[in-house]
Amino acid sequence: MKNLPIAAVVGLFFTSLYFLMAIFAPLIAPYGVAEIVGGVWEPSSKEHLLGTDNIGRDLLSRMIYGGRTTIWIATAATILSFTTGSILGFAAAVIGGWVDQVMSRFVDLIMSIPTLIFALVVLSVVPVTVPILIIVMGFLDSTRVYRLARAVAVDINVMDYVEAAKLRGEGRVWVIFREILPNALSPLVAEMGLRFIFAVLFVSTLSFLGLGVQPPEADWGGIVKENKDGIVYGIGAALYPAVAIATLAISVNLVADWVLNRTTSLKGGRG
Amino acid sequence: MSETLLKVRDLKIGATIYPPGEKPRDIEIVHGVSFDLEPGKVLGLIGESGAGKSTIGLASMAYGRGGVEITGGEVWVNGRDILKSGLNDVRKLRGGEVTYVSQSAAASFNPAKQIMDQVIEASVRHGKFSKKDAEARAVELFRKLGLPDPENIGNRYPHQVSGGQLQRCMTALALCPEPDLVVFDEPTTALDVTTQIDVLKAIKEAIRDTGVAALYITHDLAVVAQVSDDILVLKMGDMVEYGSVDQIINAPKEDYTRALVSVRSIDHEEKTATSEPVLKVEGVTARYRGTNFDVLKNINVELHPGQTLAVVGESGSGKSTLARVITGLLPPRAGNIHFAGRDLSAALGGRSREDLRELQMIYQMADTAMNPRQTVGTIIGRPLEFYFGLRGSEKRKRIVELLDEIEMGEAFMDRYPAELSGGQKQRVCIARSLAAKPKIIICDEVTSALDPLVADGILKLLLDLQKVEDVAYLFITHDLATVKAIADSIAVMYQGEVVRYGGKTDVLSPPFDDYTDLLLSSVPEMKLGWLEEVIANRKMESAGN
DSSP states (O other), X not given: OTTOOHHHHHHHHHXXXXXXXXXXXXXXXXXXXXXXXXXXXXXXXSSOTTOBOTTSBBHHHHHHHHHHHHHHHHHHHHHHHHHHHHHHHHHHHHHOHHHHHHHHHHHHHHHTSOHHHXXXXXXXXXXXXXXXXXXXXXXXXXXXXXXXXXXXXXXXXXXXXXXXXXXXXXXXXXXXXXIIHHHHHHHHHHHHHHHHHHHHHHHHHHHHTTSSSOTTSOOHHHHXXXXXXXXXXXXXXXXXXXXXXXXXHHHHHHHHHHHHHHHTSTTTSOO | OOSOSEEEEEEEEEEEEOOTTXXXXXXXXXXXXXXXXXXXXXXXXXOOTXXXXXXXXXXXXXXOOTTEEEEEEEEEETTEEGGXXXXXXXXXXXTTTEEXXXXXXXXXXXXXSOHHHHHHHHHHHTTSSOHHHHHXXXXXXXXXXXXSSTTTGGGSOGGGSOHHHHHHHHHHHHHTTOOSEEEEESTTTTSOHHHHHHHHHHHHHHHHHHTOEEEEEESOHHHHHHHOSEEEEEETTEEEEEEEHHHHHHSOOSHHHHHHHTTTOOOXXXXXXXXXXXXXXXXXXXXXXXXXXXSEEEEEXXXXXXXXXXXXXOTTSSHHHHHHHHHTSSOOSEEEEXXXXXXXXXXXXXXXXXXXXXXXXXXXXXXXXXXXTSOHHHHHHHHHHHHHOOOHHHHHHHHHHHHHHTTOOGGGTTOOGGGSOHHHHHXXXXXXXXXXXXXXXXXXXXXXXXXXHHHHHHHHHHHHHHHHHXXXXXXXXXXXXXXXXXXXXXXXXXXXXXXXXXXXXHHTSSSOOHHHHHHHHTSOOSSTTHHHHHHHHOOSOOTTO
């Protein structure tokens, strides 16, 4: 860890800052999430560092709690999409034949429908709760991960060491998790950084449209929605979540790049 | 003709290496090499991989590959030091005065352009010939190099000619601008033996007829002995020995040169066949899915316990397909495989764990045969765990035993494949198959990717292990020297059929069928004048022609 590149330090710092804030939100936030503590759109002051929002809640507290919700949903959706997407993608590559055909064509079908429209349709017929949100997002994203994982695994599957494992009599589980997965990690990790940010944007978009996190719960997209009218009066409350999303996006990808550089070393990923 | 064309003095070449986890540092890879080359002469540069022979060859064009830098010394071409020349001067030199023939013609030709355009490009760009004259010269060279239909072959695309022909086209490309010096970088290494001989002959005659000087780079001393006047032996960037061909081959002074000359001289007594073969391939015919011709036609061979059956043939003869059929990766269309007294299921899925354990395989490319993310311990330990259920200290003890058997030792246990040399990688693969305590190991070209001395070590190890473990080898190779070294019986394959089969002595004694004769005579021998002798006595054209 000695020769940490500066980009990785910056990325790690902001990423951990956001995640720590998300985890310890109730301890850090000066006020409750739905607590009305002042007037409408008060400017920043000692009591309210970022001012107050459209109905007089402390904006800093809303941002911290909002980050908690946004990051939690995005993380869970990313984990869900990567576990299902990569395992199914690997399985399709290893098993091949009609199993591969059926799964791949199904994924094509899902991918042919614009993600946002698909999500809006689903969320308008089922009750919008956080678990439902995570499942819908995870499912939609897993199609992208499936494509990538399958493409990578098809290449690895023809390597001699995989053939050697098959000749040894290893089952598919060993081939997928011990032979293919370690060698497919690099592109998947790179993709993960990107997918996580797409998940943040996606949940923010849904909330902005009113189909994501429901008030009075806070999330970054929701805060933009609540405060967007303020922009006309020169009040920047809606811009804070935008800045938060941007910095999180950049820092997470700096970390992903760094991890990628480490794992692509020829030394089996120790370098 | 006494004026020196190429004069290299105390040439030093450095490179930057990037050890994982450490700061990049500069190392020297060629330590002060000096030699002279007169017009019309051929100097052979010989050494194992990493000896610096290609690097020196490229330095004679004032070029260093990515990350490589010429750090000291002088390279004089036609009376001027090209290392001190400006870029414009060097540009005139490359492709004009000095040209280059690389190892892989297939990778060097642009697949989207016709051969003729590429052959004459340098001559036209350098203004040496008009397009018309250059084309006429190219046709002349095609004829001289023995290419079929010299008038029209230039209109073909690179994929429309064979590997040996493409290599000769590249020689034409190099000779077209009437250079003073041609650098041949392993021009025949990637070819089959029977094709190699044609290319060698063509190159040798072209050099003689055009009076060009050449640097001939190769790792095969027997090849270089056929074409060179002088030989420079290199090892790890140092000059080992520099002398005439005659002296190097017949009276080498240094130990290292002696080792290179005497390589492939393993003695192995043929064992007599036992009554009960461990593997019996009966009437096997196979084809790949989606094709309409048989790659294997009615193959019948036997392998006896503790012995070695060598399957020899050129690329495309079906020898690797035979291995795929035996391992169950490609179920045959007809025929049976008996193994250790039982019938083997045709498909891999139908075989018992015991079948799989007793039939192991070693691959040509040890690099891709090992998972780069597993340590040596995991790689060797997995079969122990999988077949014998060994765990913990018991497993560790057995891994150490196996590492000792392949002459490597416990220290390698936690290394990753990328941290091993080529020979060590192949040894680990051998240990992995031995771990299963097999009855048969299929060795698919296991020494082809290795340097001669390293390959020798691997062959000796395999022979020693055969004595200790009593394992039988099905040894697939295109290299007859290897076959002579280790086989008890031999099957010669040609276009999917076994054309000659029997004990080693029988197969290698006359009278020969035409193909076996061609194959046997094509193996370069370590003596002067061998090439001319062989060409004069040939009965059959090689398939690559």
